[in-house]
Amino acid sequence: ELKVEQNPLFLSMQEGKNYTIYCNYSTTSDRLYWYRQDPGKSLESLFVLLSNGAVKQEGRLMASLDTKARLSTLHITAAVHDLSATYFCAVDRRASGSRLTFGEGTQLTVNP
Amino acid sequence: DGGITQSPKYLFRKEGQNVTLSCEQNLNHDAMYWYRQDPGQGLRLIYYSQIVNDFQKGDIAEGYSVSREKKESFPLTVTSAQKNPTAFYLCASSMGTGTMDTQYFGPGTRLTVL
Numbered sequence: 001e002l003k004v005e006q007n008p009l010f011l012s013m014q015e016g017k018n019y020t021i022y023c024n025y026s027t028t029s030d031r032l033y034w035y036r037q038d039p040g041k042s043l044e045s046l047f048v049l050l051s052n053g054a055v056k057q058e059g060r061l062m063a064s065l066d067t068k069a070r071l072s073t074l075h076i077t078a079a080v081h082d083l084s085a086t087y088f089c090a091v092d093r094r095a096s097g098s099r100l101t102f103g104e105g106t107q108l109t110v111n112p
Numbered sequence: 113d114g115g116i117t118q119s120p121k122y123l124f125r126k127e128g129q130n131v132t133l134s135c136e137q138n139l140n141h142d143a144m145y146w147y148r149q150d151p152g153q154g155l156r157l158i159y160y161s162q163i164v165n166d167f168q169k170g171d172i173a174e175g176y177s178v179s180r181e182k183k184e185s186f187p188l189t190v191t192s193a194q195k196n197p198t199a200f201y202l203c204a205s206s207m208g209t210g211t212m213d214t215q216y217f218g219p220g221t222r223l224t225v226l
Contacts, residue, residue, distance in 0.1 A: 041219070044217075045214050102156070
């Protein structure tokens with residue numbers, strides 16, 4: 001059974017600081033997604049990482065994938081309040097078609 | 113505008129009643145999915161459909177049923193057999209199930225069983 005673990009689950013940081021959210025998964029997969037969810041809202045797709053060593057960047061967010069370590073990271077650079085949200089990673093169980101297993105989410109709060 | 117719509121946004125039902133949640137997409141996507149989200153948790157897959165007239169159980173299908181009679185529509189029925197139905201339900205779709213196929217999510221339906 002595929003397990004996906006994120007840490008930390010809660011993150012409070014000051015504006016302007018850097019931090020990294022980690023996503024570990026338990027079985028082989030080479031397709032990983034990052035989503036953002038604002039309170040009470042749906043999920044917004046941020047990144048799709050499709051191969052070992054993949055790195056994607058959008059604004060202050062950068063995601064990477066190490067399939068050998070079964071680890072993805074979401075790095076936040078110079079955080080701003082607008083980044084406050086819950087971030088989910090999701091791993092695709094490719095053998096079963098497109099079936100995602102989600103992590104528990106990291107609730108990020110950026111304080112002024 | 114292309115997108116995924118879910119209705120209603122909020123739904124209140126008495127215990128023991130079946131309820132049906134609507135999900136429609138005009139993205140011409142082949143695959144559609146239903147997820148459940150409980151407070152403070154990630155999403156769990158209920159059912160998914162890769163093509164019309166075909167669907168498969170996800171990880172927590174017990175107490176739920178679906179149909180896929182049209183490409184655009186994938187309604188979810190929460191039956192009285194579902195022991196704890198109060199949750200946020202999210203529908204998603206993707207072009208297919210291939211490598212490049214990101215799942216896009218609808219706005220969700222918040223179901224409360226009284």
